[in-house]
Amino acid sequence: MTIRVLAAGDHFVQNRLLIDAIRHAVPGEVDFRELTLPWPVVPFGRVGEVDEASDVEEELIEALRGVEVCVTQMAPLTKRVLDASPDLRLFCVSRGGPVNANLEAAARAGVAVTFAPGRNAVATAEHTLAMLLAATRRIPRTHADLAAGVWRGDYYTYDNVGPELEGNTVGLVGYGAIGRRVARMLEGFGANVLVHDPYVDAPNSVGLPELLERSLFVSLHARATPETAGLIGAAQIAAMPRGSVLVNCARGALLDYDALCDALGSGHLFGAAMDVFPEEPIPQGSRLLTAPNLVMTPHLAGASKETAMKAAAIVAADVARYVRGEPLAHVATP
Incomplete structure (x- = not known):
């Protein structure tokens, strides 16, 4: 069975890193869509009810049509995005905490949110x-x-x-x-x-x-x-x-x-x-x-090539667990 995944990377945790990590971890066919967010060239901020996110609600809603899994670092998982994305079931945040995700709204919508502890x-x-x-x-x-x-x-x-x-x-x-x-x-x-x-x-x-x-x-x-x-x-x-x-x-x-x-x-x-x-x-x-x-220094303590690669690998491993029907390792939603 083919799973549709949106790679919503940015200029640090790049789409190519996310896609390569998922291809390595997930057997079978994966249908990838891509959306490149402007961070860190454009600073993150508050979007809707979530913090530290890229202001791309409109673009994200469009890219999530028909998508079951999203892997990202800075995409805003707001109630508005969730309401417009009925097919979404897994939202993987490749950072130490999913502050850019409305966890309560995600849980009500049946969307699991994972994150990447220890990546940096x-x-x-x-x-x-x-x-x-x-x-x-x-x-x-x-x-x-x-x-x-x-x-x-x-x-x-x-x-x-x-x-x-x-x-x-x-x-x-x-x-x-x-x-x-x-x-x-x-x-x-x-x-x-x-x-x-x-x-x-x-x-x-x-x-x-x-x-x-x-x-x-x-x-x-x-x-x-x-x-x-x-x-x-x-x-x-x-x-x-x-x-x-x-x-x-x-x-x-x-x-x-x-x-x-x-x-x-x-x-x-x-x-x-x-x-x-x-x-x-x-x-x-x-x-x-x-x-x-x-x-x-401008909030770059966690910035290294290894951090970006580890982040991609951690979320890819949870995508693989989801595909296999196994418990997620780093789930943040109830």
């Missing part, structure tokens, strides 16, 4: 470590001076140099797939690692106040939930040792960015590195654009 764990862990080192050793700032023809010997003065990882304590807030990898990397540097995660039985686990008080470096790896919104604010940053470094490659909602800018401006924080922000893209006039000793 290695890339994000590596990027976190790179950001931590870049902020501590002030690599972007010194590079910019050299590129402008300025040699600043004062960077070598005692008050301007940063601490080493070896022998110092790094606190990880969140200990999932990414946090665990960061911990292993840090142990290779000779750092002492503390962990705060109320949902995980982790070694060297402590409460958040103790972690902040004892850690010269703090890196955020928690999920964005109502419980973790604003987890790190002015009081928490003030509890960190003076001269410490804060890194966030998780979610912008975890951190009070005004408090971050205040702490950088006062010198309480030696430096910080951010890959995620409260508003993306960062608006003109934001304090983040002028904050001292801040390293920033």
Whole structure:
């Protein structure tokens, strides 16, 4: 029996990766349709009632006519799309969480939604470590001076140099797939690692106040939930040792960015590195654009060729389970 699949990829998780992975995983005939979404050239946003999606409802509805399975990263599975797509039965989101899918509406419509946990764990862990080192050793700032023809010997003065990882304590807030990898990397540097995660039985686990008080470096790896919104604010940053470094490659909602800018401006924080922000893209006039000793990247910690290939392989495996009538491995709908 031929199954009709819509590959709604983008410029990162490309259609060719999705199609090749499904062809490898699914025996028999597959009738593919393709729709290329504009992300990341065009930023994602809120579409209808879902978040972090490409604004392509009209195009998606047209492409889903007669389609049973959709594999995508950024397509918006809204109630409107579901109502217009009676043949759809499986919607595979090739990212760590299906935030671009209305799970309740999908369940009512009899559509299973799957996702791809752990797809970017290695890339994000590596990027976190790179950001931590870049902020501590002030690599972007010194590079910019050299590129402008300025040699600043004062960077070598005692008050301007940063601490080493070896022998110092790094606190990880969140200990999932990414946090665990960061911990292993840090142990290779000779750092002492503390962990705060109320949902995980982790070694060297402590409460958040103790972690902040004892850690010269703090890196955020928690999920964005109502419980973790604003987890790190002015009081928490003030509890960190003076001269410490804060890194966030998780979610912008975890951190009070005004408090971050205040702490950088006062010198309480030696430096910080951010890959995620409260508003993306960062608006003109934001304090983040002028904050001292801040390293920033545009939400690309999880960006690697391997991430895209893993994402395609994970969703393709669930498409294969669906075709064989087996339980789905990473289903998000009830």
